Amino acid sequence: MPYPDGRRTPETQTRPLLAQRRKEALRLEIAQEAVRLFTSQGVTATTGEQIAQAVGISARTMWRHFPTKESCVLPLLTAGLDFAMAQLRHWPPQMSLLDYFTQICRESELPPVTPVILDLIRMTSTDPALRSVWLQAHNDALPVLRELLAQRSNGTADDLRVQVHAATLNGALRAAAEEFARPPAAGSETSNDIAACLLAALRAASEGLPY
Template sequence: MPGVQPVTSLTERRKAQTQLEISRRAAELFSARGASSVTAEQIAAAAGIGLRTFYRYFRTKEDSVAPLLAGGVTGWIAHLGDPAAPADETVGQALERATRQALTPSEYPTEEMLEWTRGLLRTVHDEPDLRAVWLRVQHDSEEALVEALTPLMGPDADPLTVRLVAAAANAAMRIAVETWAASDAPVTGPEGPAELAVGCMRRLVDQANARNLEND
């Protein structure tokens, strides 16, 4: 999965930091001007690197925002598998907890990073190549979510059910973040992305339960 990954060596940490810095600068430029009006040279200059170095990390200018877009996803998955989580936590509770942790401003993500993501997502729909990156991040997120949910749902869980839960949760997160990004809502509070995403997940569960009652 693209984005911020667990790293062990000093070289890997420096590489991850450089990738994220490039991603932040690209997000700032794309948000202000639109991706079509920004060049790879401009992103490299804003990040304080040469163009050759830029292309050592990213194939295209649009690819350079993948670490920022995927960073929240990576955090979401990591929080979901937190060994310090309550032993009796349900899958739904785990998803809500991890969602709040991933979308509430902290050391990571910071409020500034969430605002960068907001600006970036506002340009996604008008930039086909940028949207392709966002959709790829979402695909990778769903695949990673399947792996994270499998142990939480137990060894007897039907693989198809696990995939359906992962797809539904991932869609709820995506819709919530896109809805928040399109608004002027604050980063925190009941209208922030964390509570909006939790609300989307609860609505999904409520709709499923209502459908089950109708079929009984």
């Protein structure tokens, strides 16, 4: 309960944080079970009720978190985007975009890419509903990217140049993830590294970016 003067006690300050972490953990568990079922029996054959049952919750609880069975995978699809956004908020002045991400790939630990995530990204290329969720995740990231690049260039998020640059960066991030998830060609002895895919995509994008 609050202190007499209205200040929140450490206990009341902690509760929202715990509740948010539990919510995020549940959403992630739902996403993982959804991908497992989608992979094993197909997206069409999987119902929302089956996903809820696999997690051990009611269908009503699951629908409070996600509007459709396909949208259940969203937490897994946004993990890489969330990481990129967080890094861009600390983009040092006078450092190019490519140099900055090269440094990140060399010195920082990138988000883990699990087989579940790879399976999911592959499925977005063949299932229209999952493709829509994947594209929507990137579309939702565009306003954040526009704001970040606008601050960088002392412009506004509505500037056409900023919008084009944000769309280019957004597309590079998506293309890198899809390239990394693509199965290797038959007989190929090399495997793509997520950092290599990311830097190759950003290198291609930066050819037309002034950052």
